[in-house]
Amino acid sequence: xxxxxxxxxxxxxxxxxxxxxxxxEGIKVKTPGDLEKVERLIIPGGESTTIGKLAxxxxxDKAIIKRGQEGMPxxxxxxxxxxxxxxxxxxxxxxxxxxxxxxxRNAFGRQxxxxxxxxxxxxxxxxxxxxxxxxxxxxxxxxxxxxxLAKLDSKIVMAQQDNILVSAFHPELTDDLRIHKYFLxxxx
Amino acid sequence: MIEKGTYRLKKGLAEMLKGGVIMDVVSxxxxxxxxxxxxxxxxxxxxVPADIRAAGGVARMADPKIIKEIMKAVSIPVMAKVRIGHxxxxxxxEALGVDYIDESEVLTPADEKYHINKHNFKVPFVCGxxxxxxxxxxxxxxxxxxxxxxxPGTGNIVEAVRHMRQVMDEIRKLKNMPKEELMSMAKExxxxxELLQEVAKNGRLPVVNFAAGGIxxxxxxxxxxxxxxxxxxxGSGIFKSKDPVKRARAIVEATTHYNNPEIIAKVSEGxxxxxxxxxxxxxxxxxxxxxxxx
Numbered sequence: 311x312x313x314x315x316x317x318x319x320x321x322x323x324x325x326x327x328x329x330x331x332x333x334x335e336g337i338k339v340k341t342p343g344d345l346e347k348v349e350r351l352i353i354p355g356g357e358s359t360t361i362g363k364l365a366x367x368x369x370x371d372k373a374i375i376k377r378g379q380e381g382m383p384x385x386x387x388x389x390x391x392x393x394x395x396x397x398x399x400x401x402x403x404x405x406x407x408x409x410x411x412x413x414x415r416n417a418f419g420r421q422x423x424x425x426x427x428x429x430x431x432x433x434x435x436x437x438x439x440x441x442x443x444x445x446x447x448x449x450x451x452x453x454x455x456x457x458x459l460a461k462l463d464s465k466i467v468m469a470q471q472d473n474i475l476v477s478a479f480h481p482e483l484t485d486d487l488r489i490h491k492y493f494l495x496x497x498x
Numbered sequence: 499m500i501e502k503g504t505y506r507l508k509k510g511l512a513e514m515l516k517g518g519v520i521m522d523v524v525s526x527x528x529x530x531x532x533x534x535x536x537x538x539x540x541x542x543x544x545x546v547p548a549d550i551r552a553a554g555g556v557a558r559m560a561d562p563k564i565i566k567e568i569m570k571a572v573s574i575p576v577m578a579k580v581r582i583g584h585x586x587x588x589x590x591x592e593a594l595g596v597d598y599i600d601e602s603e604v605l606t607p608a609d610e611k612y613h614i615n616k617h618n619f620k621v622p623f624v625c626g627x628x629x630x631x632x633x634x635x636x637x638x639x640x641x642x643x644x645x646x647x648x649x650p651g652t653g654n655i656v657e658a659v660r661h662m663r664q665v666m667d668e669i670r671k672l673k674n675m676p677k678e679e680l681m682s683m684a685k686e687x688x689x690x691x692e693l694l695q696e697v698a699k700n701g702r703l704p705v706v707n708f709a710a711g712g713i714x715x716x717x718x719x720x721x722x723x724x725x726x727x728x729x730x731x732x733g734s735g736i737f738k739s740k741d742p743v744k745r746a747r748a749i750v751e752a753t754t755h756y757n758n759p760e761i762i763a764k765v766s767e768g769x770x771x772x773x774x775x776x777x778x779x780x781x782x783x784x785x786x787x788x789x790x791x792x
Contacts, residue, residue, distance in 0.1 A: 317517070318517070318754050319516070319517040319518045319538060319754060320514055320516060320517060320518075321510075321513045321514055321516060322516065322517065323516075324513060340754070340755065355513075355514045356514050356515075356516070356517070356518065356538065357514070357515070357518060357538040357539070357574055357575075359533065359536070359573065359574065360518055360536045360537070360538050360574075360750070363536045363750075364536065364750070364751070364754050367751065388514070389514070401573070415573055416573065420569075420575075420595045420596075420597055421507075421511055421575065421596075421597035421598065421621060421622065422502070422503070422592065422595055422597075422620050422621050423502065424502065424507045424510075424511065425500050425501060425502045425507070426500070426501045426502075426504055426506065426507065427499070427500045427501075428499060442506060442507065442510055444507060444510045444511050444514060445511065445514075445575065445597070480510060483506060483510050483513070
């Protein structure tokens with residue numbers, strides 16, 4: 311299976327490494343043409359405003375929305391989660407709107423407030439997941455079709471709606487492959 | 499257990515900036531223009547390097563008022579500069595809550611012998627380097643991101659190219675070096691041995707490496723990316739040009755599509771005049787910013 315990583319800006323290599331470690335071919339996606347070659351897509355962390363603008367210039371935003379609506383699995387981490395959200399608190403920035411959530415950007419604060427924490431994630435077995443939150447967003451509201459997969463205190467930090475998976479943290483900055491394996495599994 | 503200020507978090511933010519452009523700004527208004535153009539972060543300053551060079555005198559950390567206004571104006575990360583070795587300016591910036599500190603040769607050094615012990619801070623640091631030894635010394639002191647020094651405020655790419663080539667060349671040499679030669683290499687470069695071993699093993703710096711110092715055009719940015727930079731700092735190049743909005747957008751696009759000459763050609767069209775720039779040999783030795791730092 312060919313797995314695309316949106317490569318407009320952000321932590322692209324880290325996701326490509328995870329994809330390779332899971333035993334799949336990772337492909338950089340910069341254009342709508344690249345997107346046609348892949349069966350799944352990961353949208354990495356980075357700056358959501360930057361990635362959104364760059365996606366729009368060459369029509370990649372529309373292509374992603376179309377593939378997402380057709381059911382292609384898409385996983386967004388941090389900025390990727392913001393871009394996939396339907397609503398972004400106090401912002402009219404570009405988004406793909408494929409998951410019915412309201413997110414707040416930089417919701418835990420600035421970089422000095424960035425943190426690591428152990429997280430219980432519903433779809434994973436074994437020990438808690440060491441989650442890396444960097445100027446992270448969280449989910450303030452979810453629609454009725456959205457499954458909540460992880461919370462930190464009362465804040466939702468991971469969720470799924472059918473083919474769309476989002477996390478507020480960065481599994482690609484750890485050596486723990488479990489979330490990528492979950493997203494890339496045959497019956498995801 | 500919740501942990502803050504870990505090295506992984508510090509390095510991690512730089513990793514999120516990869517493939518992006520960080521722009522120097524001197525006001526909230528400029529910061530908004532930069533964000534609107536697609537900058538991944540802004541560097542808050544009182545003067546861009548070209549004006550620091552022109553003004554002369556002692557260049558210091560920016561007024562906290564300007565930094566706070568810029569932090570309020572944009573949602574992207576805000577960086578700010580401190581003088582080399584001036585750990586109190588760094589404490590002030592950490593207290594203000596800036597997202598990254600640049601211990602920078604653009605400002606007048608406060609210490610002629612020692613850099614800041616960057617491990618002491620929760621906020622991450624970026625530092626300039628001309629070669630691998632300098633990069634690894636800064637990382638040894640706790641820097642979580644490296645950039646070439648180039649020659650700031652000149653609009654002349656030649657020094658940034660030299661520094662990026664130098665670092666990449668030394669990394670390539672290390673990769674093929676027998677293990678018994680590494681210690682002598684560490685001595686020669688003045689680099690911490692453990693970090694040198696890590697570079698030899700992985701074939702890259704342990705942190706993100708951006709290009710800075712002299713980038714003025716979309717093609718300059720793409721050149722640095724093709725030479726191996728992880729991303730781009732543009733100092734004077736944007737707001738000292740004729741049409742900052744258009745140029746900023748073009749540099750952002752060229753940085754993403756650095757391997758696509760058609761796109762670089764398209765975005766380079768009709769940008770208006772770039773900053774004038776300075777021939778490096780016309781700068782007297784004492785005014786060369788890249789020689790600051792030890």
